[in-house]
Amino acid sequence: MEATTRNQVITHLILFCSLALAMFLALLAPQWIQTTAGAWIIGIVGLVFVATLLVLTSIASFGDSIPGNTFSELLRESTLNSTFYPWALSVYMGRWFHPVDGLESPLGLFGPVLLMALTWGIIVLGDVLRKKGKRIWPWLIVALGFATGIITWPA
Amino acid sequence: MLSKQFMTHFGVGMAPIAVVLLDVIFVGPGAGNELVDAMRSSGATPFIAWVVALFVGHWFHPVDDLKPGFGVIGFPWNYIIFGGLTLLVGLLSFLVIPTGSVSGWFPFVMVFAGYATGAILWPVGLYD
Known part of the structure; x- marks a missing residue:
């Protein structure tokens, strides 16, 4: 197996294991923290x-x-290829740091559904634009993600 | 040790778990829980909002080849200024503003201030 292919396989394996563990924690931790x-x-x-x-x-x-090999430079470089990281981080910022105590989404249960749909849309849009040699500005993704997190999924 | 592969593996491995743990700590459904209450009512929330937004500004600022301080405030002054501002926010959050009086607007403002500071004083560049 080529070194590049092997590294990609390892990366995907680690990401899969990490996401699985994160989902496991997300299911159990809310009970533990009580x-x-x-x-x-x-x-x-x-x-x-x-x-x-x-x-x-x-x-x-x-x-x-x-x-160009620091964690920050690699993360910045990833914005050329994917909208995922700025979007995900800014949605969480909106969720955690919205301006009103006790805020609830006006969309009710549809809030998380809309969030999932928008997340899918922004990732696909980023991918389509990348294939055309363009991208969405990272600051715009951060602004949209922050607003989306506040409206659809406030804590 | 710190190869591109290691950094990639390290980032994708730790980030999802760290975010879920932070989310549970911030949002925890057990109102009345000491830790959750402390995170919500104390100065920890605005300070963490500042730090998170500082990194978001550092990574996801508007211009790929942006220079620290627009090229006017260079190293080490950019580090000294945003380090000093971080210390100031920490002091304000934990010592000056009384515990229990912090409401949602303060972390919200810290998000904008942190993002602007990270983008202006500490922007990461793209390596050509």
Whole structure:
């Protein structure tokens, strides 16, 4: 097997396992967090994950001699190929940091359905534009995702 | 160790789990839970909003070859300024504003401020 193909297979395998584990956590963690002990365990594990992500990202940004190979540069480069990362992050920003306490989506149960439809649409649109040599500006995806997160899925 | 493959594998492996854990911590359905209440009512939320938006501005700013501080504020002053602003937001969030009085508008404002700061003072460039 070629090295590039092998790396792609490994990447997809890791992504699949990570998403499966994330979905498993999403199903069980809401129950765990209702107990004090469970809440602290989730809190500590969450902070460890985020801190590790930030620390390793920082190390990579200084320690890697390969040009354009830092975590941030790879993420920026990904916006040439996909709308997924800016969209996903900004939807969560809208969900977590909307302006009104106790906000509920005016769309009710249709909110998450519309969110899924828009997510599918924005990813497909990004892919179609990429094949035509164009892309949607990352800042526009962030703005749309932030507004969509607030309207369809506020916490 | 820090090859492109490693960074890609590392990112796709950790990011989904980190986001789900953060979501549960922020949103947790157990109102009355100590941790969830602390996250919602304390200064942690606006501070985390600032940090998340700072990174979003860093990665997803408007112009591919944007220079830090529009080329006027260079290294190390850009790091010093946004580091100082982060410290200021942290102090405001955790020490100055009384716990329990933080409402939704403060994290919302921090999203815009953090994004603008990340984009202007700390934009990542595309390597040619």
